[in-house]
Structure formats: C-alpha cells, structure tokens
Amino acid sequence: MKSSIKIKTLSRMACYLVVLFSFSAGVSAQMSTFNDGPVIKGFGKTAPVLTHTVAENDAFKIAFDVASAGNAGEINRKFDSLARFINMHVAAYVKKENIQLALVVHGKATFDLLNNVAYQNKYETTNANAPLLSALLQNNVRVILCGQSAAAHAINTSELVDGVEVQLSAMTAHALLQQNGYTVNPF
Incomplete structure (x- = not known):
C-alpha cells in the first residue's frame, strides 16, 4: 500500500515538473522574439508586431511616473520602459524626432538616480541604472527628480x-509637462 502511494506521489511530482519545464521553455521561446531595438542597444527589448497601426508621422509627448525602486544592483524595469517605448516605435518606423519622453522620479525610486559613487555607498554595488539613464539622456529623454523626494532622502544633486x-x-x-502637451503613461 505504501509503495503505491509513493508511486502516485512520484508520478504527480513528475507531471508537475513536466508542466513546469514546459511552461518555462514556452516562456523562453516567447522571450526569444524580443530583441534590442534600433536606438538604445542593451536595453528596452521589444518584439515586432506586424499588424500595428502606428503611422510614421505619429508624434508622442509622454511622461512616465516612477515611484518604486528596482532591486539593489538591478535595472528599474519602469526606467527600461522608456527605452522599450523608443525602440519599439522607431522599429515601427516612427521618426525618432517625433518621440519626446520624460521620466518623473519620486519616492524610493529616487535612489535609482544616484551616480555610481553614491549608489555604492548606499548599496555596496554599482547602479545598473546608470548606463540606461545615460542612454536615455543621450536620446533626449528628460529625467526629472522630485525635489521633495530628494530632500526627504537627503540626496544632494552632486550624487x-x-x-x-x-x-x-x-x-x-x-x-508643467502637461502644460507643454505631455500625456502621462498609465503603466
């Protein structure tokens, strides 16, 4: 009797593992369709969508609001969303000059804007966001820190x-961004 229970338990466990590995393989296969974009390499991976309705002359002025910090030493996925936005739209033939983005940062996400020296002093690791932020800034993204959050977290502009x-x-x-025609990205 005990051996049949063990066999049933092992059979169930084997089934669970098959399902788990099948799901994992499916996710990996799906993610393999995501590639670097034509503008910001190494960040903002996207997948092509052949049935999109975005036109070459469409124009975007969008503010992204980020209050949540990424894990220490990892890229803040909300910051990466701006690279994704640029990459996917340029890959869909929208003119790069028609994309104006702003990243408004407050709350705990404030720490993700620290330079490597200040970040290492706080977390004992380098800031994975620094290269991404530099790439965004080089692509005319405005990165704006809430002064109230900076004061609350005792962050100096030199940091x-x-x-x-x-x-x-x-x-x-x-x-101010809304007065200048920016919409707010809801994600």
Missing part, C-alpha cells in the same frame, strides 16, 4: 547621474 534635472516636486513636473 545624481549627470543630466538629471531636479524640479520643485513631481507634482510640479507633471503639471
């Missing part, structure tokens, strides 16, 4: 990645 702007608050940044 930030070069090119990061500081605004009075994230609320102020969003209000």
Whole structure:
C-alpha cells in the first residue's frame, strides 16, 4: 500500500515538473522574439508586431511616473520602459524626432538616480541604472527628480547621474509637462 502511494506521489511530482519545464521553455521561446531595438542597444527589448497601426508621422509627448525602486544592483524595469517605448516605435518606423519622453522620479525610486559613487555607498554595488539613464539622456529623454523626494532622502544633486534635472516636486513636473502637451503613461 505504501509503495503505491509513493508511486502516485512520484508520478504527480513528475507531471508537475513536466508542466513546469514546459511552461518555462514556452516562456523562453516567447522571450526569444524580443530583441534590442534600433536606438538604445542593451536595453528596452521589444518584439515586432506586424499588424500595428502606428503611422510614421505619429508624434508622442509622454511622461512616465516612477515611484518604486528596482532591486539593489538591478535595472528599474519602469526606467527600461522608456527605452522599450523608443525602440519599439522607431522599429515601427516612427521618426525618432517625433518621440519626446520624460521620466518623473519620486519616492524610493529616487535612489535609482544616484551616480555610481553614491549608489555604492548606499548599496555596496554599482547602479545598473546608470548606463540606461545615460542612454536615455543621450536620446533626449528628460529625467526629472522630485525635489521633495530628494530632500526627504537627503540626496544632494552632486550624487545624481549627470543630466538629471531636479524640479520643485513631481507634482510640479507633471503639471508643467502637461502644460507643454505631455500625456502621462498609465503603466
């Protein structure tokens, strides 16, 4: 009796493992269709969508709001979304000059804007976001830090990645961006 229970248990475990590995292989196969984009290499991987309806002359002015920090030493996936946006739209033949993005950062995400020296002092590892932020800035993305969050976390502007702007608050940044025609990305 005990051996038949063990066999049933082992059979179930084998089935679970088959399902788990099948799912994992399926996800890997799906993710293999995601590639570097034509603009920001190494970040913002996208997959082609052949049935899209984005036109070459479409124009975008979008603010991305990020308050959550990434894991220490890892890229903040919300920051990577801006690279994805640029890469996928240029790959879909939208003119790069028609894409204007702003990254408004506040809360705990403030620490992801630290330069490598300040980041290493805090987390004892390099800031994986620094190269991504540099690439975004080189592609005319505005990176705006909430001054209230900087003050709350005792962050000095000299501790930030070069090119990061500081605004009075994230609320102020969003209000000014909206007055200049930016929409807010809901993701």
